[in-house]
Amino acid sequence: MTMGVLRTYQEDLVQQTSRSWRTGHRAPCIVLPCGGGKSVIVAEIARRTTENGKLVLFLVHRKELCDQIRETFRWWGVEMSLCNIMMVQTAARRLSRMKSPALIITDENHHSLAATYKKIYEQFPDAYRVGVTATPVRINGSGLGDVNDDLIVGVSARWLIEHHCLAPYDYYAPSEFDMSGIQTRNGEYDMAEAEKMLSEKCIYGDVIKHYRTYARGAKAVCYCVSIRYSRMMAEAFCDAGIPAAHIDGSTPKSERDRVIAAFRSGEIQVLCNVDLISEGFDVPDCGCAILLRPTKSLTLYIQQAMRCMRYKEGKRAVILDHVGNVRRFGMPDDDREWTLETRQKRAADPFDVLACEKCFYVFPKYGKDGKRATCCPRCLAPLKKQTEEKPPVQEHDPEENTAAELEKVTEVHVVPATPAQCRTMGDLAAYGKARGYKPGWAYYMAKRMGLIHNDRRTSHSE
Ligand SMILES: [Zn+2]
Structure with missing residues (x-):
C-alpha cells in the first residue's frame, strides 16, 4: 500500500528508469537536484520491485542515513522483508552470505567509483541497478560512465523553485x-x-x-x-x-x-x-x-x-x-x-x-x-x-x-539509449564509450548513418 503520491515529474523519472532497463540498459543513473525528492523516487522503484516479490539491495554510504531511509521506505509501502538497506562497507563484507538481489539501488551515486561499490556490483552481475544523485560527477571530476550506462536527467533546480518545490x-x-x-x-x-x-x-x-x-x-x-x-x-x-x-x-x-x-x-x-x-x-x-x-x-x-x-x-x-x-x-x-x-x-x-x-x-x-x-x-x-x-x-x-x-565536469552529454537516437558524432562517441566499444565504432557508425561524409576523421576530441 502506497502512503504517498509522486509528483508528475517524479513519476516520470520512475517511468524513464523502467524504460531505460527495457531498452537494454543495466545501470541508469537518475539526476535530480537536492530537494527534488530522490528518496521517494527510489522508494517507489523499490516498492514496485518488492511488490513483485523480488529482492532489493539499497546501498548507503553513511550509517547515519540507514535508519532514515528505512523509515521513508516503510512509510512508502516498501515490503521491508525483501529490502536490504545497508552501508556499502557492510554489504561488501557480507557478500558471500547475501542472496542475489534483483535490483541494486545506489544512493548518492557519485561515490560509486569506490572499489567497494564495484566489488558489490561485480558480485551480482545479473542484478539491475539504478543510482541517484544531484551531481553525477566525482570529486576528481570524472564522470560515471564506468558504473552507469544511462543518465536520466530530471527537472532543474530552477524549475523546482519556479514550481514551489524549493524556496527561492x-x-x-x-x-x-x-x-x-x-x-x-x-x-x-x-x-x-x-x-x-x-x-x-x-x-x-x-x-x-x-x-x-x-x-x-x-x-x-x-x-x-x-x-x-x-x-x-x-x-x-x-x-x-x-x-x-x-x-x-x-x-x-x-x-x-x-x-x-x-x-x-x-x-x-x-x-x-x-x-x-x-x-x-x-x-x-x-x-x-x-x-x-x-x-x-x-x-x-x-x-x-x-x-x-x-x-x-x-x-x-x-x-x-x-x-x-x-x-x-x-x-x-x-x-x-x-x-x-x-x-x-x-x-x-x-x-x-x-x-x-x-x-x-x-x-x-x-x-x-x-x-x-x-x-x-x-x-x-x-x-x-x-x-x-x-x-x-x-x-x-x-x-x-x-x-x-x-573542476572537469559540466559539458553535458546525455548518452542516447540506442545508436538510432544518436544525432551527432559526439552522441555516438558517448554511446560507444559508455558501452565500452572501441573508439573506431563511433566513426564507423557515423559514416554508416551519414553523419560524416568526408573521409577525414572528424575530430571529436574531448
Ligand atoms: Zn547591492
Missing part, C-alpha cells in the same frame, strides 16, 4: 579569500592549510554580523573548514547571544539527537558542523546556509548551499558564502548539463556571476533578457563599468584557472 533564495558573498596559495590534494583543497588561512583572516565577528544583517535570525546551518573551527564558530555565536551548537561524526548519537531536536524547536539557532549535514542527512528546516568550508567539489557546494532551500510558503532562503564557492561554481541553481564522460572543463568558461561591492549580493551577470546587469538588483548600487571593473576572476586569476581545470 538570496546569495551573498560578504568576504572572499584568495585561495590561490592553498594546495590541492585528491582534487580538494588541503583542509589544514585552508583552516589556517581562515583562522587567520576570517573574523568570527564578521560572520556573525553578516548573519544578523542578512539572515535576521533565521535558523542556519554553518559549514566549517574543520572541527576545531566549527567548535570556535559555535562558541562565537553563543558569546554573541545567538544559541549555537557544534556536531560532527564523532558526536555520540544521543547528544546529536538532542542537538537536532533543540535545533528543530528553535532552542538552538545555528548548527555548526563540517560535512556532516550534507548528503541526505535530515535536519529540520532551516532558512540560511553559512559557507565557511571552501571546496572544489561541485557536489559538496550544491548540497551545502541548497540545504536551506526546502520549500515553505513565503520563505526566502539566504546563503552567506564567505569562501568564494560561488566564484568557482556559479549559482547553486544554475542549469548544468551532465555527461557520463569525464570532460575537461573549458578553462575559459566563466561563471557569469557578479557580486555587489556595497551589499555583497551575488547575482547572474546577465539578466533573463540577456542584457548585462548595470546595477545591483538588491540595493540598486550602480555597478562599475566593464572597463573599470576588475577582470572577471575566472578568466584571468591564475588560481581560478587552476580550479577550472580541476
Whole structure:
C-alpha cells in the first residue's frame, strides 16, 4: 500500500528508469537536484520491485542515513522483508552470505567509483541497478560512465523553485579569500592549510554580523573548514547571544539527537558542523546556509548551499558564502548539463556571476533578457563599468584557472539509449564509450548513418 503520491515529474523519472532497463540498459543513473525528492523516487522503484516479490539491495554510504531511509521506505509501502538497506562497507563484507538481489539501488551515486561499490556490483552481475544523485560527477571530476550506462536527467533546480518545490533564495558573498596559495590534494583543497588561512583572516565577528544583517535570525546551518573551527564558530555565536551548537561524526548519537531536536524547536539557532549535514542527512528546516568550508567539489557546494532551500510558503532562503564557492561554481541553481564522460572543463568558461561591492549580493551577470546587469538588483548600487571593473576572476586569476581545470565536469552529454537516437558524432562517441566499444565504432557508425561524409576523421576530441 502506497502512503504517498509522486509528483508528475517524479513519476516520470520512475517511468524513464523502467524504460531505460527495457531498452537494454543495466545501470541508469537518475539526476535530480537536492530537494527534488530522490528518496521517494527510489522508494517507489523499490516498492514496485518488492511488490513483485523480488529482492532489493539499497546501498548507503553513511550509517547515519540507514535508519532514515528505512523509515521513508516503510512509510512508502516498501515490503521491508525483501529490502536490504545497508552501508556499502557492510554489504561488501557480507557478500558471500547475501542472496542475489534483483535490483541494486545506489544512493548518492557519485561515490560509486569506490572499489567497494564495484566489488558489490561485480558480485551480482545479473542484478539491475539504478543510482541517484544531484551531481553525477566525482570529486576528481570524472564522470560515471564506468558504473552507469544511462543518465536520466530530471527537472532543474530552477524549475523546482519556479514550481514551489524549493524556496527561492538570496546569495551573498560578504568576504572572499584568495585561495590561490592553498594546495590541492585528491582534487580538494588541503583542509589544514585552508583552516589556517581562515583562522587567520576570517573574523568570527564578521560572520556573525553578516548573519544578523542578512539572515535576521533565521535558523542556519554553518559549514566549517574543520572541527576545531566549527567548535570556535559555535562558541562565537553563543558569546554573541545567538544559541549555537557544534556536531560532527564523532558526536555520540544521543547528544546529536538532542542537538537536532533543540535545533528543530528553535532552542538552538545555528548548527555548526563540517560535512556532516550534507548528503541526505535530515535536519529540520532551516532558512540560511553559512559557507565557511571552501571546496572544489561541485557536489559538496550544491548540497551545502541548497540545504536551506526546502520549500515553505513565503520563505526566502539566504546563503552567506564567505569562501568564494560561488566564484568557482556559479549559482547553486544554475542549469548544468551532465555527461557520463569525464570532460575537461573549458578553462575559459566563466561563471557569469557578479557580486555587489556595497551589499555583497551575488547575482547572474546577465539578466533573463540577456542584457548585462548595470546595477545591483538588491540595493540598486550602480555597478562599475566593464572597463573599470576588475577582470572577471575566472578568466584571468591564475588560481581560478587552476580550479577550472580541476573542476572537469559540466559539458553535458546525455548518452542516447540506442545508436538510432544518436544525432551527432559526439552522441555516438558517448554511446560507444559508455558501452565500452572501441573508439573506431563511433566513426564507423557515423559514416554508416551519414553523419560524416568526408573521409577525414572528424575530430571529436574531448
Ligand atoms: Zn547591492
